[in-house]
Amino acid sequence: MPMLYLNVRHTLPMIGMRVQRNTLDSSINQPRYEQETQTARSNRGVTQPKLTINSYPSRHSYGYTNNTDFARENYERGMSEVQKGTSKHTQMAWALVEDGSKQGRQVGIEFAKRDMENRVTRQRQLVAAAIPDPEIHFDVGQAVGEPTIGRTTPRWNTEGQARVQFNRGSIETYLQQKGDIHRWVSEGKYDIYA
Numbered sequence: 001m002p003m004l005y006l007n008v009r010h011t012l013p014m015i016g017m018r019v020q021r022n023t024l025d026s027s028i029n030q031p032r033y034e035q036e037t038q039t040a041r042s043n044r045g046v047t048q049p050k051l052t053i054n055s056y057p058s059r060h061s062y063g064y065t066n067n068t069d070f071a072r073e074n075y076e077r078g079m080s081e082v083q084k085g086t087s088k089h090t091q092m093a094w095a096l097v098e099d100g101s102k103q104g105r106q107v108g109i110e111f112a113k114r115d116m117e118n119r120v121t122r123q124r125q126l127v128a129a130a131i132p133d134p135e136i137h138f139d140v141g142q143a144v145g146e147p148t149i150g151r152t153t154p155r156w157n158t159e160g161q162a163r164v165q166f167n168r169g170s171i172e173t174y175l176q177q178k179g180d181i182h183r184w185v186s187e188g189k190y191d192i193y194a
Contacts, residue, residue, distance in 0.1 A: 002187045009182045018175030022169035033154065040150030055134040062131060085160045088115075184194040 061071065088111075095107045184191070 005186050005188075007184050007186055007191045011177065011180040011182075013175065013179035014177035016174050018170075018172040018174070021171045022071055023167040025165040025167070026162055029159045031158040033156055035155065036153040038148070038151050041148040043142055043145040043147055045145050046141045046143055050139040052137040052139075053134055054136075056132050057132040061129065159173050 056064075056066065060066075063074070090110050092107070095111070101106045102109050
């Protein structure tokens, strides 16, 4: 009768661990540089020279008149003539009232004759006057404007504290392999694996 052998194979239980280590993040914010720049400018310029010639006084002396002077002179002459005419007609009216009915008086003819004599015997005058020189004005060009001074304003953006973050680690255990005892019987020899 063949010999029976008892084979035994056992497996030990194994415990597994998942480990997450503690970490510390201590990065710092790098400083940043900015600048504001204003470029320099001359802002200078030159005004144009200006020549002004007013020849109206000389032209007015020999008859050229602008509308303003023409209106003023004719207004003054018209007002003077109206006053003279009003005075003459008033005198003639009073003369007609007082002397018109008198025998031998011809007041209208007397006035017309006197007016004609005044016109004929009026003294004419010639006035010799120098023609005024034209008015000449010259404005020289000038340098104007104020220069803008250039400048650069630097700005450093920094933070006095570092960013520190601590991440807590963890350990987790679990049963990676169960323990086991396996038995069987073989004939004539031991089995290495079953």
